[in-house]
Amino acid sequence: MNARLHRCGEHAVLVELDRLEEVVALYDALAADPPPGVVGIVPAARTVLVRFEPPARHAMVESAILAVRPAGGRRATADEVVIPVVYDGADLADVAALTGLTEREVVAVHTGTLWTVAFCGFAPGFGYLIGGGPRLAVPRRPESRVRVPTGAVGLAGEFSGVYPRESPGGWQLIGRTETAVWDIAADPPALLRPGVRVRFTEES
Amino acid sequence: MNESRRALVVLAPGPLTTVQDLGRRRHGHLGVGRSGAADRGALRLANRLLANPEDAACLEVTLGGLRARATGDLLVALTGAPCPAIVTDAEGRPRGIGHASVERLPDGATLRLGVPPRGLRTYLAVRGGIDVPEVLGSRATDLLSGLGPERPAPGSVLPVGPAPADFPVADLAPVPQPESGVLTLAVIPGPRHDWFTPEALTALCAEPYEVTAHSDRVGMRLRGPRLERAREGELPSEGMVPGALQVPPSGQPTLFLADHPVTGGYPVIAVLRDADVDRAAQARPGQRVRFRLTAGVRVAGG
Numbered sequence: 021m022n023a024r025l026h027r028c029g030e031h032a033v034l035v036e037l038d039r040l041e042e043v044v045a046l047y048d049a050l051a052a053d054p055p056p057g058v059v060g061i062v063p064a065a066r067t068v069l070v071r072f073e074p075p076a077r078h079a080m081v082e083s084a085i086l087a088v089r090p091a092g093g094r095r096a097t098a099d100e101v102v103i104p105v106v107y108d109g110a111d112l113a114d115v116a117a118l119t120g121l122t123e124r125e126v127v128a129v130h131t132g133t134l135w136t137v138a139f140c141g142f143a144p145g146f147g148y149l150i151g152g153g154p155r156l157a158v159p160r161r162p163e164s165r166v167r168v169p170t171g172a173v174g175l176a177g178e179f180s181g182v183y184p185r186e187s188p189g190g191w192q193l194i195g196r197t198e199t200a201v202w203d204i205a206a207d208p209p210a211l212l213r214p215g216v217r218v219r220f221t222e223e224s
Numbered sequence: 225m226n227e228s229r230r231a232l233v234v235l236a237p238g239p240l241t242t243v244q245d246l247g248r249r250r251h252g253h254l255g256v257g258r259s260g261a262a263d264r265g266a267l268r269l270a271n272r273l274l275a276n277p278e279d280a281a282c283l284e285v286t287l288g289g290l291r292a293r294a295t296g297d298l299l300v301a302l303t304g305a306p307c308p309a310i311v312t313d314a315e316g317r318p319r320g321i322g323h324a325s326v327e328r329l330p331d332g333a334t335l336r337l338g339v340p341p342r343g344l345r346t347y348l349a350v351r352g353g354i355d356v357p358e359v360l361g362s363r364a365t366d367l368l369s370g371l372g373p374e375r376p377a378p379g380s381v382l383p384v385g386p387a388p389a390d391f392p393v394a395d396l397a398p399v400p401q402p403e404s405g406v407l408t409l410a411v412i413p414g415p416r417h418d419w420f421t422p423e424a425l426t427a428l429c430a431e432p433y434e435v436t437a438h439s440d441r442v443g444m445r446l447r448g449p450r451l452e453r454a455r456e457g458e459l460p461s462e463g464m465v466p467g468a469l470q471v472p473p474s475g476q477p478t479l480f481l482a483d484h485p486v487t488g489g490y491p492v493i494a495v496l497r498d499a500d501v502d503r504a505a506q507a508r509p510g511q512r513v514r515f516r517l518t519a520g521v522r523v524a525g526g
Contacts, residue, residue, distance in 0.1 A: 026414050026415030026416070028414060028415045029412055029497070030495075030498050031465075031498065032463075034415040034462060047253070059249050060252045061252070061253060062486060064462045064487050066462070067463065068463075069252075069462065069463025069465070071252070139487075140253060140255035140486075141255050141485075141487035142487070143369060144255045185370075204359055204360065204371070209254065
């Protein structure tokens with residue numbers, strides 16, 4: 021693991037890695053056994069932000085991060101969820117054109133992939149799912165939509181995701197689900213937490 | 225009066241009033257930001273004056289304008305931006321009350337806050353704390369993600385919690401006022417200063433930036449010297465902290481405050497020292513801020 025450490029103000033370290041898989045592995049290891057004083061661990065596409073509070077100091081936290089030996093392989097304890105999707109998204113035809121697949125093949129790849137939540141961001145409960153590989157990789161829409169409905173299922177880059185609530189958004193929409201991915205009354209409130217595995221099924 | 229029925233009844237919220245505490249910790253990995261008071265030191269002080277726990281929920285009042293009536297006898301304290309504060313009792317007799325001091329708001333009395341002559345955000349704490357329901361362990365309103373209590377509106381009843389066992393130990397706290405001139409803020413370079421030309425850090429600290437009207441609890445958009453990038457390309461989104469100076473393609477930095485996004489896709493050239501995030505949160509649109517590199521940090525190439 022080639023980790024580059026960047027100090028981020030007085031109380032955070034940004035750990036930069038070469039691959040998303042390394043981010044996932046480091047996040048897992050840190051979340052399972054956080055160094056003393058660490059109050060927040062935010063994984064993203066190529067980085068893990070580690071926030072701490074006094075009396076922890078940069079040097080202590082940095083050496084703890086560099087001492088982490090991430091376990092290889094798939095997360096042993098990860099939850100798996102099934103999300104039924106109606107594949108009638110407004111951008112399904114565009115996704116087919118961009119990927120060179122038919123619409124039915126897009127659905128087949130999306131449902132045939134075991135996705136994993138790499139990280140969350142953009143909005144509470146918005147999980148960035150990986151696992152589809154290059155077959156479904158598409159750019160974001162040229163123009164962001166002002167209003168994407170709750171439950172919209174989309175693609176952008178190497179990721180798939182489900183909009184937790186109505187919001188603006190620029191992802192290519194391929195379908196919709198009734199499954200609530202964000203519920204503040206639930207504990208935890210996010211269905212799609214880092215490490216959770218997701219299988220989409222087609223509902224007609 | 226049954227203590228459990230004590231409340232603040234909002235008559236007018238002013239331009240922007242929200243309920244805030246010290247925010248949500250440990251939910252960043254779910255895409256949930258910390259939020260909480262923009263000037264955390266001011267909220268802590270208001271609570272300490274009343275012997276509340278430091279993280280009790282208060283009202284964050286932006287540019288004054290709040291009018292609220294007490295149900296039951298309340299003890300209150302105002303901190304942050306000092307503003308004219310008038311208490312009118314149930315018989316209609318007005319009196320001014322002090323700043324950063326322990327004041328009584330008798331049953332039926334109305335508190336009216338004027339516009340602060342300097343500073344931006346005033347904190348109104350009540351002994352016992354504002355007792356609205358918690359969301360994910362906090363009563364903070366996150367205006368970016370929409371989490372937390374609704375913004376108080378005319379007629380909102382904000383319940384007040386039971387008074388803590390401890391008594392206030394001081395009548396007032398002598399604290400410096402928010403500065404009205406050019407605000408000097410200490411920054412620490414990074415985490416992405418290497419995405420900029422060596423001159424960019426020098427430019428950041430050379431001339432003051434103006435706080436624009438496009439500023440809110442999410443962040444302050446600044447206008448001033450343009451910060452030039454040394455490398456092109458997209459930065460994959462990465463975790464952000466309060467006080468981060470994020471630089472979009474315009475070269476004009478945005479200073480992130482309490483409701484900042486959990487992750488962002490533009491490089492951060494420098495981060496404010498923690499104590500200066502509170503001071504920055506009191507800067508008003510039109511005010512100027514000057515950045516100063518933290519002692520002991522060398523400017524690359526300078």
